[in-house]
Amino acid sequence: xxxxxxxxxxxxxxxxxxxxxxxxxxxxxxxxxxxxxxxxxxxxxxxxxxxxxxxxxxxxxxxxxxxxxxxxxxxxxxxxxxxxxxxxxxxxxxxxxxxxxxxxxxxxxxxxxxxxxxxxx
Amino acid sequence: xxxxxxxxxxxxxxxxxxxxxxxxxxxxxxxxxxxxxxxxxxxxxxxxxxxxxxxxxxxxxxxxxxxxxxxxxxxxxxxxxxxxxxxxxxxxxxxxxxxxxxxxxxxxxx
Numbered sequence: 448x449x450x451x452x453x454x455x456x457x458x459x460x461x462x463x464x465x466x467x468x469x470x471x472x473x474x475x476x477x478x479x480x481x482x483x484x485x486x487x488x489x490x491x492x493x494x495x496x497x498x499x500x501x502x503x504x505x506x507x508x509x510x511x512x513x514x515x516x517x518x519x520x521x522x523x524x525x526x527x528x529x530x531x532x533x534x535x536x537x538x539x540x541x542x543x544x545x546x547x548x549x550x551x552x553x554x555x556x557x558x559x560x561x562x563x564x565x566x567x568x
Numbered sequence: 569x570x571x572x573x574x575x576x577x578x579x580x581x582x583x584x585x586x587x588x589x590x591x592x593x594x595x596x597x598x599x600x601x602x603x604x605x606x607x608x609x610x611x612x613x614x615x616x617x618x619x620x621x622x623x624x625x626x627x628x629x630x631x632x633x634x635x636x637x638x639x640x641x642x643x644x645x646x647x648x649x650x651x652x653x654x655x656x657x658x659x660x661x662x663x664x665x666x667x668x669x670x671x672x673x674x675x676x677x678x
Contacts, residue, residue, distance in 0.1 A: 489572075490654065492665055537612065555664045
């Protein structure tokens with residue numbers, strides 16, 4: 448029962464390098480999210496997706512791109528990494544409010560991945 | 569603006585003592601409030617949500633719309649409660665987006 452899986456778990460990048468973080472979920476969730484966690488700031492939403500082929504910006508989208516080509520996968524890309532992107536990245540997924548037999552509020556529980564610790568030097 | 573504030577970065581109590589982790593929010597409509605917990609070396613997981621009005625692991629939280637608060641309480645802390653706790657808010661956009669507070673580390677000493 449994997450749930451939400453993130454790849455890789457750790458990565459060190461040099462400034463200017465690019466990389467892609469992969470998030471995969473096996474719960475048939477419609478919605479997926481990428482958050483970053485920084486000390487003293489909690490988790491902040493980078494981008495999110497409400498369905499296959501759709502993405503939208505969150506609170507801190509600059510410097511990141513995302514793609515949702517398959518329902519179960521949500522990719523986060525850094526085209527040119529900067530030290531300010533040193534953080535722990537969390538992927539999450541959840542049902543949509545229109546999922547059958549899910550009352551409003553009961554379906555917005557987010558399930559999180561184990562996190563990716565990224566250091567940009 | 570939508571905002572969640574957890575005023576305490578660290579809360580340290582002794583085992584058996586009562587615990588209250590504070591959470592205040594700013595939201596113009598009727599939000600859904602959650603508490604998420606992250607135990608050491610584990611992933612973030614839902615602890616409880618206001619709409620369910622449930623008690624999980626002895627924790628309760630009541631939504632006070634007048635004070636715009638959703639404080640997390642437990643009458644007798646246990647060592648295994650030591651973790652990072654996040655209060656989060658979900659609005660009415662039907663996207664499931666969460667706005668998190670800064671987080672409070674609860675340390676329960678033996």
